[in-house]
């Protein structure tokens with residue numbers, strides 16, 4: 665059974681960056697305003713995510729890492745209308761099958777926190793009282809220690825580190841009120857450090873640089889448009905002054921960081937037709953639509969999504985992008 669669990673877990677957590685994504689999403693779900701990530705060896709030796717969110721209750725620690733244990737849905741109807749990012753209760757459990765996981769947490773009004781380590785879905789010992797200020801710290805050590813082949817294919821830690829940095833940049837330009845930091849274990853300075861702001865453009869400028877930010881055009885769907893009953897979109901897209909080798913598409917649907925290959929391709933097509941010299945754009949886009957219209961189960965890592973009314977939505981977004989690009993180019 666343990667081998668089956670390990671294989672399943674290896675599907676959910678494919679690389680260090682997948683673990684970071686799950687941990688940071690949990691911190692966001694816990695309403696954190698500050699999320700600090702420390703990694704060692706591109707995350708293979710250590711991933712540590714600390715937040716100042718609402719913490720985990722002592723009584724929940726015993727089953728925290730059991731599969732399908734989640735505090736985020738209680739009925740089937742919830743599943744249809746779930747708004748929080750986590751919904752399957754599989755991430756932490758998976759990590760315990762392929763790494764050593766230690767949780768330290770304190771909830772509001774408590775005098776001290778608790779620390780507990782997990783292996784293969786269960787607590788290794790009773791939660792031990794520990795000093796803690798606010799929120800939760802989760803340490804994932806020796807990722808894939810029991811998956812030799814996986815470890816071998818992931819030796820390039822520089823690559824994994826930059827994937828993690830890229831991920832946190834994406835989160836930080838969407839959750840602009842949250843402070844994020846990323847640091848290599850033992851390093852004195854942070855590789856990424858964002859401070860909360862109220863301006864999306866400021867956030868993009870501080871994370872991706874002025875050379876990107878100065879090329880951006882604001883886009884949004886109109887509330888008067890008939891399509892606004894099925895979705896709303898807003899974001900920033902680069903103009904003809906942004907020239908890059910590949911497209912950067914930062915897409916949030918209902919506040920979840922996702923990929924939608926069909927939408928990305930559709931936007932590239934508009935650029936190729938309108939701004940052929942700048943056909944690899946920078947795109948930040950946030951789409952909101954009824955949660956039951958999003959199918960997030962296309963891929964076990966929950967990144968690739970498909971949408972109800974996908975053709976209509978894509979055509980509408982193409983039209984908005986095209987008209988903005990034409991205006992900017994006049």
Ligand code: ADP
Nearest residue numbers: 690694719734735750751752753754755756800
């Ligand atoms: P899911 O997010 O799908 O519920 P996870 O395996 O990611 O499942 O997490 C399991 C549960 O652990 C969550 O439902 C939540 O109750 C709790 N949890 C995990 N991380 C945190 C955190 N940083 N702060 C507060 N609660 C957390």
Ligand code: MG
Nearest residue numbers: 686690750755
């Ligand atoms: Mg989760």
